[in-house]
Amino acid sequence: MAWNEPGGNNQDPWGGKKGGDGPPDLDEALKSFQDKIGKIFGSSKGGGSGSGGASMGRLPIGILLVVLLVVYFVAGFYKVNEQERAVILRLGVYKETKSSGLHWNPAFIDEVIQENVTRKRFHSTQGTMLTEDLNIVDITLSVQYIISDARDFVLNVKEPEVSLRQATDSALRHVVGSNVMHEVLTEGRAAIAVDVQQRLQQYLDAYTTGILVDTVNIENSAPPREVQAAFDDVNKAREDEERVKNEAQTYANGIIPEARGRAQRTIEEANAYRDRVVAQSEGEAKRFEQLLTEYSKAPEVTRERLYLDAIQDVMANTSKVMVDVEGGNNMMYLPLDKIVERSQANLGGNRVELSQQVIDQLVDRTTEQVRREIMSSSRNTTRSPR
Amino acid sequence: MSGRNLVLLVVLAVAVLIGYNSLYIVKETERAVMLEFGRLDQADIAPGLHYKIPLVHEVRMFDARILTFDAQPERYLTVEKKAIMVDSFAKWRIRDVNTYYTSTNGEETRAERLLAQRINEGLRNQFAQRSLLEVVSGERDQLMVDLIESLNRFTNTSLGIEVIDVRVKRIELPEDVSGSVFLRMTSEREREAREHRAKGREQAEVIKADADRQQAVIAAGAYRDSELIRGEGDAKAAAIYASAFNKNPEFYSFVRSLNAYKETFSGAGDFMLVDPDSEFFRYLKDPKGETSQP
Numbered sequence: 288m289a290w291n292e293p294g295g296n297n298q299d300p301w302g303g304k305k306g307g308d309g310p311p312d313l314d315e316a317l318k319s320f321q322d323k324i325g326k327i328f329g330s331s332k333g334g335g336s337g338s339g340g341a342s343m344g345r346l347p348i349g350i351l352l353v354v355l356l357v358v359y360f361v362a363g364f365y366k367v368n369e370q371e372r373a374v375i376l377r378l379g380v381y382k383e384t385k386s387s388g389l390h391w392n393p394a395f396i397d398e399v400i401q402e403n404v405t406r407k408r409f410h411s412t413q414g415t416m417l418t419e420d421l422n423i424v425d426i427t428l429s430v431q432y433i434i435s436d437a438r439d440f441v442l443n444v445k446e447p448e449v450s451l452r453q454a455t456d457s458a459l460r461h462v463v464g465s466n467v468m469h470e471v472l473t474e475g476r477a478a479i480a481v482d483v484q485q486r487l488q489q490y491l492d493a494y495t496t497g498i499l500v501d502t503v504n505i506e507n508s509a510p511p512r513e514v515q516a517a518f519d520d521v522n523k524a525r526e527d528e529e530r531v532k533n534e535a536q537t538y539a540n541g542i543i544p545e546a547r548g549r550a551q552r553t554i555e556e557a558n559a560y561r562d563r564v565v566a567q568s569e570g571e572a573k574r575f576e577q578l579l580t581e582y583s584k585a586p587e588v589t590r591e592r593l594y595l596d597a598i599q600d601v602m603a604n605t606s607k608v609m610v611d612v613e614g615g616n617n618m619m620y621l622p623l624d625k626i627v628e629r630s631q632a633n634l635g636g637n638r639v640e641l642s643q644q645v646i647d648q649l650v651d652r653t654t655e656q657v658r659r660e661i662m663s664s665s666r667n668t669t670r671s672p673r
Numbered sequence: 674m675s676g677r678n679l680v681l682l683v684v685l686a687v688a689v690l691i692g693y694n695s696l697y698i699v700k701e702t703e704r705a706v707m708l709e710f711g712r713l714d715q716a717d718i719a720p721g722l723h724y725k726i727p728l729v730h731e732v733r734m735f736d737a738r739i740l741t742f743d744a745q746p747e748r749y750l751t752v753e754k755k756a757i758m759v760d761s762f763a764k765w766r767i768r769d770v771n772t773y774y775t776s777t778n779g780e781e782t783r784a785e786r787l788l789a790q791r792i793n794e795g796l797r798n799q800f801a802q803r804s805l806l807e808v809v810s811g812e813r814d815q816l817m818v819d820l821i822e823s824l825n826r827f828t829n830t831s832l833g834i835e836v837i838d839v840r841v842k843r844i845e846l847p848e849d850v851s852g853s854v855f856l857r858m859t860s861e862r863e864r865e866a867r868e869h870r871a872k873g874r875e876q877a878e879v880i881k882a883d884a885d886r887q888q889a890v891i892a893a894g895a896y897r898d899s900e901l902i903r904g905e906g907d908a909k910a911a912a913i914y915a916s917a918f919n920k921n922p923e924f925y926s927f928v929r930s931l932n933a934y935k936e937t938f939s940g941a942g943d944f945m946l947v948d949p950d951s952e953f954f955r956y957l958k959d960p961k962g963e964t965s966q967p
Contacts (some may be wrong), residue, residue: 379698380701416843421809422858444739445741457840457841464810465810490838493837494739495739521862524866524867527869528873534875534877539884550895552904553892561906565906568910572913575925592929597931607944624941
């Protein structure tokens with residue numbers, strides 16, 4: 288038959304291939320499988336041409352099946368990184384969770400879902416919220432989390448990370464709503480982060496998301512922009528308070544030592560006075576005592592001498608007008624101003640210009656002296672008969 | 674030969690088609706119901722591989738995971754008639770597939786719409802019983818517990834839904850109210866700032882006054898001490914004078930007077946009218962000194 292020849296020719300290259308490449312057992316199985324198919328086709332149309340009838344379809348179908356099997360087999364392999372876990376569903380039912388390494392699962396029957404479980408994932412949220420004392424604050428918060436249970440994460444919740452975001456918002460607002468603004472903005476931040484973490488984990492556990500919250504950070508907590516200026520002003524006021532205090536302290540530090548210095552000066556001056564008057568008194572007393580000693584030796588002469596010395600001194604230094612008139616109460620014109628002028632001139636150029644006031648004083652004083660002298664002289668006259 | 678192959682192919686195709694249509698997989702994350710000519714035949718089919726008769730049976734599958742319903746922000750009134758904007762979300766999942774299918778036709782959006790009405794109503798009731806302060810701070814947990822309980826009483830039986838959690842995300846004051854909150858916050862800060870500045874001035878005044886007092890006290894103390902010292906000096910001097918001069922008081926007054934005359938008339942400008950009859954001029958007229966004694 289005409290179709291036998293090409294069939295025989297085709298068999299050779301295929302035969303050679305089978306010997307070189309294909310593994311014997313696989314080949315064997317393939318061959319028996321082909322035979323079976325051949326029997327099905329062949330037996331219905333007649334025994335003689337059975338093997339010949341299959342020869343046209345045998346080759347492409349066989350190759351196709353082998354290739355498909357190999358592809359299927361290879362497709363079942365997958366590797367799981369150290370960071371990952373693989374969740375295996377067999378025909379839709381959870382079978383197991385595999386850790387890192389090379390694994391094989393039948394394709395189409397098993398579904399493999401790989402999820403990174405060690406990578407730190409990050410979520411940040413920012414918002415304006417009410418505090419317990421009904422103030423408004425702006426808070427930026429970040430959450431770091433990992434997947435602690437790949438099965439829960441993959442199977443239990445639709446969009447588990449959206450759940451995390453919403454739960455974060457809710458937990459944060461709950462905790463901030465339970466704290467007063469001062470706490471939220473200052474010391475209480477760390478405590479609030481801890482509270483948020485606990486609460487968030489509680490929510491996520493309730494939803495069985497398989498997420499483990501690693502850390503919660505309050506990155507920023509500030510009063511809203513609308514009142515920022517007032518808050519800044521408080522800080523400035525705090526600085527002002529310190530500044531004014533410092534200035535006062537500066538003033539105090541300035542004047543007190545000065546006062547102490549002046550006090551010391553006053554005391555030293557007093558000391559000086561005391562020492563001076565005591566020394567003077569001592570000197571004068573000593574002088575008097577010595578004079579007294581001499582006086583007691585010759586009282587009359589000493590007295591006379593002392594008197595004359597003193598009067599001489601007085602007379603020598605003063606301008607004099609001798610009034611040799613009996614009965615000194617007569618009216619007498621003395622040109623006192625002229626006399627004073629002359630005596631001033633005698634003193635020298637320096638003191639020529641005396642104010643009228645000084646001159647008046649001098650005149651007054653002189654007049655007074657004159658009066659006294661007259662009186663004393665009259666007394667002397669009365670006393671002289673002694 | 675080619676005719677036989679064709680038949681084979683057709684048979685294969687039909688077999689694959691029937692197989693494909695009669696086998697189905699319910700995944701771990703799903704719940705399914707099977708309908709027989711539209712009538713509910715099998716409810717709550719477990720995950721795994723199942724079969725059905727094509728064209729006779731129809732399978733409907735629903736998401737069995739926990740779903741999130743994110744509600745629109747709504748305006749509620751608290752017990753003191755304060756308006757607040759509340760943004761909430763709910764976590765729910767199908768509890769009874771049968772009821773769920775019959776009540777919602779298996780449509781998630783319809784279920785959520787029904788749920789939203791319930792949540793809205795529940796929140797409105799809860800907020801109406803509480804003050805703003807209670808809502809914002811302490812009572813959120815209790816509020817949610819109450820709400821979930823009352824929601825579940827309804828949804829479990831009539832929607833086949835289990836509400837796992839309802840949470841309030843945001844509670845915000847309406848814009849006009851938050852404006853006055855900002856004003857209040859500003860005034861509070863101003864008060865604080867004012868207080869700081871006044872305190873600073875107070876302290877400064879105290880410090881300065883204290884410094885002034887110390888200064889005055891130091892000066893007065895010094896004056897007192899100095900007067901004491903001067904008095905001491907005066908007393909000592911007086912004692913010394915007295916002890917010396919008491920030896921001859923008459924002579925002392927004589928010497929002292931002479932000194933005083935000398936001191937008094939020391940100036941050259943002094944001017945004196947003298948009577949030649951005085952003792953000093955005893956010898957001026959008469960060398961015997963007897964003129965003045967007639």
